[in-house]
Amino acid sequence: MDVDLVNRDPNGLNEHLKVQFEDVLAEPEGAHSIDCVWKLSATCFNLWLGLCYKLLTLFYGICIAAEWGCEFASIAFYHVWYITPILRMCEINCAVFTKVTKTCMGCCMEPCCEACGALFHHFKK
Incomplete structure (x- = not known):
């Protein structure tokens, strides 16, 4: 089975997760920070988002994937050998x-x- 390393959500399961800087932080008119602060904030946000996500997936991703594999294997087992019969x-x-x-x-x-x-049947108008 080949894994698509480019499109990792082909069925759109996580469309609700918007984690872009512009989707989380926004300054309304009249309340703007200094431009360099805003640019550095966006850079820090994206850097830490990527770093933390990569570290969490490195430490926990494989174990969690294994657990979900076991869960869905159990569901399939119960359906094949218990529920369907x-x-x-x-x-x-x-x-x-x-x-x-x-x-x-x-x-x-x-x-x-x-x-x-x-x-x-015998009654007629």
């Missing part, structure tokens, strides 16, 4: 119940409905 068993049992219900309704309710239908 139980759902199939319920479908089989419900099919029998449906057949019994239809038979009982046909025996008990159908004659009454046919009699009422025949009675009202």
